[in-house]
Amino acid sequence: MVNKIKKNNSKKWFAPVIIILSVIGLGGGYWLSSYPGGNHLEDITDLASIKGGETRPTMSPALFVGRASAAYAVAKEIPEVLDHIHCYCECKKHHNHKSLLTCYVTKHGAECDICIDEAIRAYELYKEGKDILTIRKTIDKEFSQFSH
Numbered sequence: 474m475v476n477k478i479k480k481n482n483s484k485k486w487f488a489p490v491i492i493i494l495s496v497i498g499l500g501g502g503y504w505l506s507s508y509p510g511g512n513h514l515e516d517i518t519d520l521a522s523i524k525g526g527e528t529r530p531t532m533s534p535a536l537f538v539g540r541a542s543a544a545y546a547v548a549k550e551i552p553e554v555l556d557h558i559h560c561y562c563e564c565k566k567h568h569n570h571k572s573l574l575t576c577y578v579t580k581h582g583a584e585c586d587i588c589i590d591e592a593i594r595a596y597e598l599y600k601e602g603k604d605i606l607t608i609r610k611t612i613d614k615e616f617s618q619f620s621h
Contacts, residue, residue, distance in 0.1 A: 520606060526571050552574055557606075559609075560576055
């Protein structure tokens with residue numbers, strides 16, 4: 474009789490847990506598809522809709538060393554590309570940045586590995602001859618897991 478009671482009680486939690494997990498899964502799927510790195514970017518063909526609009530000049534690469542200096546050099550060389558890229562350190566949300574390019578008009582770009590890595594990766598793709606939209610989609614796919 475004791476085994477039968479335990480067995481019946483264990484089934485009582487099963488249905489609510491399945492329902493909760495399903496709701497979480499559906500909500501997470503919606504969130505991912507509506508996020509900057511989500512699937513909706515596959516439909517974007519108009520560059521103007523993803524342009525950040527940063528107009529200030531970037532800081533000089535000479536002010537920095539190593540990878541930070543390299544990232545500032547990238548920002549100087551391809552500002553139009555970086556202005557179409559979402560920064561996955563979420564500086565747009567936390568510091569009101571317009572795009573990845575904004576990170577390089579301040580010292581923020583030198584202090585953040587995600588910003589540096591995104592800029593350098595965007596430059597690699599640019600040097601391979603990729604267009605801005607392809608670069609944006611690639612960055613979104615490769616860096617969206619860093620979003621916080």
